[in-house]
Amino acid sequence: MKFTYTGVEVRDLDAAIGFYTKGLGMKLLGRSRIAATGGEVAALKSRGSDQVLELNWYPRRRYRKGSELDHLAFDVGKDDVNAVIDRLAGLGATRARATEVREKYIVGFVKDPDGIWLELYKARR
């Protein structure tokens, strides 16, 4: 039994693929139509990770803000947290909270173009 991926819903699949590949360096593994719903799905992965992010698009659905998804988290690795946030802001993300320097991590938050909260963090050396 293994938790293998997280599926989120997006309002514009092309835009979301662009955001997560250009903004967060993810690789598009593939995309396909879903006959049952008339929608489309794409799978993405970060280099060096087995963790898959699935982007789901459905035609004619109202997109509502809810509680279930708290946030998706990204370790920025060698990048700078604020530089990543600037890049994401240029791709349609909204700055959600001031970046904090905590005891062990530097942590920043944005909302992606669909309003999904993203945490960008980096371990302090």
Next chain:
Amino acid sequence: MKFTYTGVEVRDLDAAIGFYTKGLGMKLLGRSRIAATGGEVAALKSRGSDQVLELNWYPRRRYRKGSELDHLAFDVGKDDVNAVIDRLAGLGATRARATEVREKYIVGFVKDPDGIWLELYKARR
């Protein structure tokens, strides 16, 4: 840059930890209070996976159904999809769709006690 975990919001942290450990075999890595919100957070992981599921609880927040989280997916491995669904139903999950035998996978869906959709799938041999 690496996608490292998914954080969901839950209404009862003890209950959610019980559901994901007993129902889905995840291991509790730890839990801690969040001073800034008065809430609490727990991290869980499946055996043989780096993928972390974070459960976030906040005091006095209304829990609303929204679009952002489509589903969390679990490969049932050697287990039977319907046996897993029966176990989850016994732990407070709701059966969400009839199990389907697709070309490559057997796929079932439940909603967890907070209404989060979970996909349980198994590759066909």
